[in-house]
Every structure is written in C-alpha cells, then in structure tokens.
Amino acid sequence: MGSYEEAIRLLNGRREPPKANPDEMRGSDDMLPWLRLLGYSDETLNSLNAIHVAGTKGKGSTCIFIASFLRAHGQRCGYPRKIGLYTSPHMNHIRERIRINDEPISKDLFASHFFEIWEKLPREATRTLDIPRYLQLLALLAFHVFVKEGVDVGVFETHAGGKYDATNVIKTPCVTAVTSIGMDHARLLGHDIQAIARHKAGIFKSGCPAFSVLQEPMVTAEFEKQAMKEGVLLKFVDLDETLPTDAAALKPVPQRINCSLALTVSREWLRQKAPDKELTTEDIICGIKQFSWPGRFQQITDGRCQWFLDCAHNELSLPYAATWFAEAITENQDGCTYPPRILIFSHFSDRDGQTLLNSIAKALETRQVRIQHLILTTYDIRRDGQASIDRNMMNRYKPEIQSLYAQAWRLLDPATKIWEERTIEEALDRARNISTRDGMQVFVTGSIKLVSGALSLL
Structure with a gap:
C-alpha cells in the first residue's frame, strides 16, 4: 500500500x-x-x-x-x-x-x-x-x-x-x-x-x-x-x-x-x-x-482581540457574513468607543471582486459600521512559502488585482487606511500591529482559501 x-x-x-x-x-x-x-x-x-x-x-x-x-x-x-x-x-x-x-x-x-x-x-x-x-x-x-x-x-x-x-x-x-x-x-x-x-x-x-x-x-x-x-x-x-x-x-x-x-x-x-x-x-x-463547521460564522477571541471569519465568496453570501460581523461587534458596544475595525480580504476567481467588496461595504453601511483599515492579501499563507501537502495552492500573488481592489474601496470610503500584504501571515501581523490597548475587531472574508490559511495560523 x-x-x-x-x-x-x-x-x-x-x-x-x-x-x-x-x-x-x-x-x-x-x-x-x-x-x-x-x-x-x-x-x-x-x-x-x-x-x-x-x-x-x-x-x-x-x-x-x-x-x-x-x-x-x-x-x-x-x-x-x-x-x-x-x-x-x-x-x-x-x-x-x-x-x-x-x-x-x-x-x-x-x-x-x-x-x-x-x-x-x-x-x-x-x-x-x-x-x-x-x-x-x-x-x-x-x-x-x-x-x-x-x-x-x-x-x-x-x-x-x-x-x-x-x-x-x-x-x-x-x-x-x-x-x-x-x-x-x-x-x-x-x-x-x-x-x-x-x-x-x-x-x-x-x-x-x-x-x-x-x-x-x-x-x-x-x-x-x-x-x-x-x-x-x-x-x-x-x-x-x-x-x-x-x-x-x-x-x-x-x-x-x-x-x-x-x-x-x-x-x-x-x-x-x-x-x-x-x-x-x-x-x-x-x-x-x-454542530461545528470551521470558517463559517466563526469567532476567535484572544484577550481584547476579536477575529471574525467567514469564507463567504459570492454576492449572495457576503452580505450575510458582513451583517453577522456588524451585529456581533455592536451587540455589546460601550457608548461611542470601540477598537479599530479591520477588514482582511482576498479573492481571485472569475467573479468580480470589486462587486464583492461593494456588497460588503453596503451591508456594513446599513448597520452603520465603518472599516478603518482594509488589508488586502493573497492565498499564500506563510512568508517562507511552506504549506501543507493537503493545500496544493498555486502562487496567487497578483498586485495589479490588489490595486484594483484598493481603488474600488477608496471610492466607497476614502478615509479607510489600505494595506497590501504579500501573505496571509503578514496580513494577520499587520492587523496585530494596528491593534490598540482596546484591542481590535477583524473581519476575515472573501475566500475559502483566505479563511483556511488564517485559521491555520490563528
């Protein structure tokens, strides 16, 4: 055998x-x-x-x-x-x-x-x-x-x-x-x-x-x-x-x-x-x-740092995921103070990623939730390029697509600080660096491969 x-x-x-x-x-x-x-x-x-x-x-x-x-x-x-x-x-x-x-x-x-x-x-x-x-x-x-x-x-x-x-x-x-x-x-x-x-x-x-x-x-x-x-x-x-x-x-x-x-x-x-x-x-x-289904409406809390992960990747799913995130972070909000709100996004397919970002923004706007930081990344997980044999992921680094996503979001909210990272590991580290003493609230979505990689690191 x-x-x-x-x-x-x-x-x-x-x-x-x-x-x-x-x-x-x-x-x-x-x-x-x-x-x-x-x-x-x-x-x-x-x-x-x-x-x-x-x-x-x-x-x-x-x-x-x-x-x-x-x-x-x-x-x-x-x-x-x-x-x-x-x-x-x-x-x-x-x-x-x-x-x-x-x-x-x-x-x-x-x-x-x-x-x-x-x-x-x-x-x-x-x-x-x-x-x-x-x-x-x-x-x-x-x-x-x-x-x-x-x-x-x-x-x-x-x-x-x-x-x-x-x-x-x-x-x-x-x-x-x-x-x-x-x-x-x-x-x-x-x-x-x-x-x-x-x-x-x-x-x-x-x-x-x-x-x-x-x-x-x-x-x-x-x-x-x-x-x-x-x-x-x-x-x-x-x-x-x-x-x-x-x-x-x-x-x-x-x-x-x-x-x-x-x-x-x-x-x-x-x-x-x-x-x-x-x-x-x-x-x-x-x-x-x-019931357990990792990567679907999943929350991970580490002290004051909150990670919200959902592998929604189409126009039907993403508004639901964004609404879930918005409701979760505002449920116990203390007055007008809240930690930095961060979106980590990656999507590479024949779908229109800019339309997907727009669906997230609309759902969050409906719930009066604003993203202060957008972190765009790839499907590559680690800086060293190593991955599990089960993943078999191709290198999907496409800076030109990240730039298009950044431009699309700036039209939606010019005040958002936008970061472009080479790997999921670097995207998570960037979010941690943005975190304040009040913590952070991070929404990770857009792709099963993104959420899978993030979960393996978290």
Missing part, C-alpha cells in the same frame, strides 16, 4: 483547469462505469440510504446539521449507528471531506482505500472511457469508503452544480434538498438564475422526496417545473419557529434557514428508515450543540 503523501500527490496530479461551459462540465458521465469497475451496482449505491444536497449558499452547513441531528438520534437510540458525510472543499486537510460520525477518516484509512480504487481505475483515457479527475476521484473514494465502512446513511454535498455533478449517480436517494440559490459559478452553470436553478434541481429523482428553502420566484418556478418533470414531490421549507433562540450556532440568520431545512430532511429520512422513531427535542438541542 502506498503512503498518505503518495495518495495526495497522485490525487493532486488529477487537477485540471475549469471547463468553459456547462455542457463540458459533465462530471457524472463516467461515474457509473468507474463504479462498475470498483464492483458497485445500483443496489450497492442505493444501500447507502443517501441524502443529497445541492445549492449555492449553505449546502455544507445544511449537510453538517443533518449529520449532527442523525448522530444525536443515533447516540440516543442506536440508529443510525454510522453516518457518512461527504463535503467540499476542505478547510485544513483533505480528509475533512470524508467523515464518519463527524470524524475525518484517518490518514491510514484514506491511503488504504485510495489505493484500493486507484489500482482498479483507468490510468489513461480511451475513446469510450475517460480517467477520473480530482473531484470525480474524491467522490469515488467517498462512495468506496462509505460502502466498505458500512455506514447506515451517506450525506453527500454536491461540488458546484447538480445535474452533472460527480455525486449525482445514486439512482434512488432517500431525500434530496436544495439550499439558497444565487448567481454563482455562472461560467459553468449558466448566466441566468433559471439556468443555475435548473442545474441544481438536477439532483431531483423520481419517487424521492425533495425539499428546498424558500427561493426567489424565478427559482421557485424552475424548481416546480423540474419537480413536475421528474415526478417529484417538492416541498418548500420556511424557518422553523421551534428552533432554540439562544443557540450560538443559530445566531446568523442563514444558519437558522439551513438548520430548518436540515431538520425537515432528517425527519423525512427517519420517517423512511426508522418509522417507529423520531427526533426528540433533546436530539435537536444535542444536534445543534454538536
């Missing part, structure tokens, strides 16, 4: 540039032939009793809430005994993507199962069968791990889309769910909200109950159209008023929405698989207490 390090090297070697349009992003096309090579039939995949979740914002949190509710029920009743959870991307190490009972699989387990499938899959593409790429390989590994480890339920988060996603190969999942939909990954999924909704609704399966949070009218209409086409009973889930109001995990409004959807999905799964049992109030409270 090869080592964990060798498994990561081989996996990273399967990365490829993003596809140019949705028709080329058919990550599910060869999944069934590859699964057949691994010895898995439709019946084997159906035995995972899967829950499949798509969406633009909050699908990872929703999956975590589902797994947490089912685990709380299992701790009390003994079923489900093993909960498999597949999410992406990872925050600190790649094994976070494949969990059993909320624990990332070990390095040994990752390596052993990886090489079990690596030896059976094609190494070169043929005219009839391609080779699995990075995300496809990870999805295959998750299916393999969950089957081999005998999970009672597999909770799967899609990567980006839905219809053509590599996770969308289970013919009869128990439940499907869709979180909030917005304009994201437009280059891959389509340049209007209906096209994106159509892709996300591609996880609907005939005879399988589907749930969605409340959506804007055009998304709702597209979901209903796709549900009717597939013969799916689709229900829209509003905020659950019975959820506890004092739970720290539910303070951000988006998390209350995600939790409401997760609770409905968990109840439906239990109705199917354990009809004589149901989630109790104690299960729900326990599930919420067990």
Whole structure:
C-alpha cells in the first residue's frame, strides 16, 4: 500500500483547469462505469440510504446539521449507528471531506482505500472511457469508503452544480434538498438564475422526496417545473419557529434557514428508515450543540482581540457574513468607543471582486459600521512559502488585482487606511500591529482559501 503523501500527490496530479461551459462540465458521465469497475451496482449505491444536497449558499452547513441531528438520534437510540458525510472543499486537510460520525477518516484509512480504487481505475483515457479527475476521484473514494465502512446513511454535498455533478449517480436517494440559490459559478452553470436553478434541481429523482428553502420566484418556478418533470414531490421549507433562540450556532440568520431545512430532511429520512422513531427535542438541542463547521460564522477571541471569519465568496453570501460581523461587534458596544475595525480580504476567481467588496461595504453601511483599515492579501499563507501537502495552492500573488481592489474601496470610503500584504501571515501581523490597548475587531472574508490559511495560523 502506498503512503498518505503518495495518495495526495497522485490525487493532486488529477487537477485540471475549469471547463468553459456547462455542457463540458459533465462530471457524472463516467461515474457509473468507474463504479462498475470498483464492483458497485445500483443496489450497492442505493444501500447507502443517501441524502443529497445541492445549492449555492449553505449546502455544507445544511449537510453538517443533518449529520449532527442523525448522530444525536443515533447516540440516543442506536440508529443510525454510522453516518457518512461527504463535503467540499476542505478547510485544513483533505480528509475533512470524508467523515464518519463527524470524524475525518484517518490518514491510514484514506491511503488504504485510495489505493484500493486507484489500482482498479483507468490510468489513461480511451475513446469510450475517460480517467477520473480530482473531484470525480474524491467522490469515488467517498462512495468506496462509505460502502466498505458500512455506514447506515451517506450525506453527500454536491461540488458546484447538480445535474452533472460527480455525486449525482445514486439512482434512488432517500431525500434530496436544495439550499439558497444565487448567481454563482455562472461560467459553468449558466448566466441566468433559471439556468443555475435548473442545474441544481438536477439532483431531483423520481419517487424521492425533495425539499428546498424558500427561493426567489424565478427559482421557485424552475424548481416546480423540474419537480413536475421528474415526478417529484417538492416541498418548500420556511424557518422553523421551534428552533432554540439562544443557540450560538443559530445566531446568523442563514444558519437558522439551513438548520430548518436540515431538520425537515432528517425527519423525512427517519420517517423512511426508522418509522417507529423520531427526533426528540433533546436530539435537536444535542444536534445543534454538536454542530461545528470551521470558517463559517466563526469567532476567535484572544484577550481584547476579536477575529471574525467567514469564507463567504459570492454576492449572495457576503452580505450575510458582513451583517453577522456588524451585529456581533455592536451587540455589546460601550457608548461611542470601540477598537479599530479591520477588514482582511482576498479573492481571485472569475467573479468580480470589486462587486464583492461593494456588497460588503453596503451591508456594513446599513448597520452603520465603518472599516478603518482594509488589508488586502493573497492565498499564500506563510512568508517562507511552506504549506501543507493537503493545500496544493498555486502562487496567487497578483498586485495589479490588489490595486484594483484598493481603488474600488477608496471610492466607497476614502478615509479607510489600505494595506497590501504579500501573505496571509503578514496580513494577520499587520492587523496585530494596528491593534490598540482596546484591542481590535477583524473581519476575515472573501475566500475559502483566505479563511483556511488564517485559521491555520490563528
């Protein structure tokens, strides 16, 4: 058996540039032939009793809430005994993507199962069968791990889309769910909200109950159209008023929405698989207490220094994250005095980063919160350039983009002091240097890679 390090090297070697349009992003096309090579039939995949979740914002949190509710029920009743959870991307190490009972699989387990499938899959593409790429390989590994480890339920988060996603190969999942939909990954999924909704609704399966949070009218209409086409009973889930109001995990409004959807999905799964049992109030409270999703609405306090981190990276998520930050820092504000307020921002993608900065500024302005210092940085973590083997981050230092971001913010607030730093480590150090005896309040957002790097240092 090869080592964990060798498994990561081989996996990273399967990365490829993003596809140019949705028709080329058919990550599910060869999944069934590859699964057949691994010895898995439709019946084997159906035995995972899967829950499949798509969406633009909050699908990872929703999956975590589902797994947490089912685990709380299992701790009390003994079923489900093993909960498999597949999410992406990872925050600190790649094994976070494949969990059993909320624990990332070990390095040994990752390596052993990886090489079990690596030896059976094609190494070169043929005219009839391609080779699995990075995300496809990870999805295959998750299916393999969950089957081999005998999970009672597999909770799967899609990567980006839905219809053509590599996770969308289970013919009869128990439940499907869709979180909030917005304009994201437009280059891959389509340049209007209906096209994106159509892709996300591609996880609907005939005879399988589907749930969605409340959506804007055009998304709702597209979901209903796709549900009717597939013969799916689709229900829209509003905020659950019975959820506890004092739970720290539910303070951000988006998390209350995600939790409401997760609770409905968990109840439906239990109705199917354990009809004589149901989630109790104690299960729900326990599930919420067990909920942990680093880098999402996360606060770290070190003396008077407060770090607020959220990996929001699109126009749908960033206003919610900025509002959460504003409400958190003004909740116990003492009169008119407060420590320096700092924004650390980094974003490099095909999204319009200037528009993202503008969405942050508008949300903060609505809450009458002003940023005194803006620190622009990159995805590179340390000054010495060293990074974990799990990260595989390219050097993304683009001073010209930082300059554009600086110019954009100056138009929004000319009084803000703006700093441009080469690495995340230097950005955090800059914030510490700005700190006064009253401390500081730092909002870190704009990219999963930024928040991941900041958390590894903090």
